[in-house]
Amino acid sequence: MICDNLSIDENGHLLFAGQDASALLRQYGSPLYLMDEDRIRRNCQTYYAAMKDAFGESALPLYASKAVSFLEIYRIIKEEGLGVDVVSSGEIYTAAQAGFPLEKAYFHSNNKTDADIAFALEQGVGYFVVDNEEELFAIDRIAGAQNKTQKVLLRLTPGIDPHTYEAINTGRVDSKFGSAIETGQAEEITSLALKLPHIDLAGFHCHVGSQVFDSDTFLRSAEIMLDFSAAIRDRYGYTVRELDLGGGYGVRYTEKDPVIDIAANIHGVAKAVKAKCAALKLPLPAMRLEPGRSIVADAGLTLYTVGTIKKIPGYKNYVSVDGGMTDNPRFALYNASYTVLAAEKMNEEKNFLCSVVGRCCESGDILQEQVLLPASIRRGDVLAVLTTGAYNYSMASNYNRIPRLPIVMLKGGQNRLVVRRESFEDLVRNDL
Numbered sequence: 325m326i327c328d329n330l331s332i333d334e335n336g337h338l339l340f341a342g343q344d345a346s347a348l349l350r351q352y353g354s355p356l357y358l359m360d361e362d363r364i365r366r367n368c369q370t371y372y373a374a375m376k377d378a379f380g381e382s383a384l385p386l387y388a389s390k391a392v393s394f395l396e397i398y399r400i401i402k403e404e405g406l407g408v409d410v411v412s413s414g415e416i417y418t419a420a421q422a423g424f425p426l427e428k429a430y431f432h433s434n435n436k437t438d439a440d441i442a443f444a445l446e447q448g449v450g451y452f453v454v455d456n457e458e459e460l461f462a463i464d465r466i467a468g469a470q471n472k473t474q475k476v477l478l479r480l481t482p483g484i485d486p487h488t489y490e491a492i493n494t495g496r497v498d499s500k501f502g503s504a505i506e507t508g509q510a511e512e513i514t515s516l517a518l519k520l521p522h523i524d525l526a527g528f529h530c531h532v533g534s535q536v537f538d539s540d541t542f543l544r545s546a547e548i549m550l551d552f553s554a555a556i557r558d559r560y561g562y563t564v565r566e567l568d569l570g571g572g573y574g575v576r577y578t579e580k581d582p583v584i585d586i587a588a589n590i591h592g593v594a595k596a597v598k599a600k601c602a603a604l605k606l607p608l609p610a611m612r613l614e615p616g617r618s619i620v621a622d623a624g625l626t627l628y629t630v631g632t633i634k635k636i637p638g639y640k641n642y643v644s645v646d647g648g649m650t651d652n653p654r655f656a657l658y659n660a661s662y663t664v665l666a667a668e669k670m671n672e673e674k675n676f677l678c679s680v681v682g683r684c685c686e687s688g689d690i691l692q693e694q695v696l697l698p699a700s701i702r703r704g705d706v707l708a709v710l711t712t713g714a715y716n717y718s719m720a721s722n723y724n725r726i727p728r729l730p731i732v733m734l735k736g737g738q739n740r741l742v743v744r745r746e747s748f749e750d751l752v753r754n755d756l
């Protein structure tokens with residue numbers, strides 16, 4: 325199976341983190357997200373240990389909490405010692421409510437409002453990752469009004485086009501994020517940051533893309549960022565203290581996705597970064613990575629109950645479930661691949677080709693095309709969609725007034741609700 329927290333018991337049932345997935349659906353109701361706490365912790369430990377070993381004590385992984393954000397996840401991340409990447413006042417608020425030490429929070433976003441900036445400053449967010457000059461002026465002004473000096477990283481675009489989904493490419497010159505090195509805007513914002521009285525320039529940030537399976541993009545972006553840092557040192561006498569290379573490695577949605585050794589990759593990047601620093605006579609900056617997907621994706625799966633099965637002779641078959649694009653919009657948005665399994669029929673032959681679709685009034689509400697399920701699949705069966713821990717709950721919606729799903733956390737044979745199911749009352753809570 326695609327991850328070692330999945331197995332099959334003697335009854336042909338899918339086990340997740342050692343627990344019978346369909347039994348959990350019967351206990352907590354359908355549909356349902358499950359998360360494997362041990363797996364989240366192991367993923368954190370992989371990045372934490374590899375970064376400390378490879379880059380030294382000053383290095384730190386930051387969990388990109390846009391991947392999934394709720395109170396308990398920040399508590400786990402805090403215990404594992406990682407920092408966090410937050411992208412909105414809402415994520416900052418959630419982290420604060422969970423008791424997360426916000427001095428280890430890095431506040432992203434290409435458009436922070438004055439209210440966001442004031443809120444983050446009041447909450448004591450450690451770092452702002454600054455997108456553009458207008459934002460830098462606003463932070464300087466608002467920090468000044470609060471009698472503070474704010475540490476910042478400048479988000480730069482190194483101009484790299486990784487081989488990934490177009491919609492999630494962010495390191496190119498024409499990206500909506502950051503200031504481009506190629507156009508000279510990166511240097512302009514750096515010289516401005518060095519002048520503004522309430523700004524403390526800690527270093528530089530870049531993020532090239534998501535779901536990458538090798539270190540190629542990290543190596544190329546690190547090289548460009550270090551060359552830029554050396555040029556800045558030569559021109560302005562400023563030495564970069566922190567270098568943040570952005571999001572983490574890819575995950576396995578299907579058997580086709582490669583298995584990668586994250587620790588070995590981080591060691592490879594460290595070797596190249598150290599050699600480059602030595603060549604440029606730059607002290608090694610405190611290194612940051614911001615993995616989101618690879619911390620939580622394979623620690624999650626979604627369970628559904630099969631409803632209508634529609635066979636259109638000569639065309640195609642549909643298996644409908646009681647969720648869909650409202651809990652997982654990634655196929656609709658990115659044509660993303662997923663593995664779909666019949667959770668109580670794991671040992672049956674799979675020869676029924678179908679599209680697994682949701683319950684929304686929208687033809688694009690598809691979870692996956694070209695799925696092979698057992699021919700005995702019928703109403704009431706349980707389906708599991710694997711690797712849904714990242715960008716599913718966090719991108720969920722109430723389209724068609726469908727309540728959001730609960731999250732059940734599994735740990736060492738125990739399970740507990742960490743996000744409750746939305747109720748119909750929740751749906752009308754803000755309606756007047």
Ligand code: LLP
Nearest residue numbers: 388531534535570571572614615616617715
């Ligand atoms: N840092 C920055 C600045 C980012 O923009 C992102 C992702 C990350 C870190 C985390 O990257 P990760 O390790 O998760 O690959 N909704 C899309 C993903 C959008 C990612 C945006 N930025 C999806 O469902 O695939």
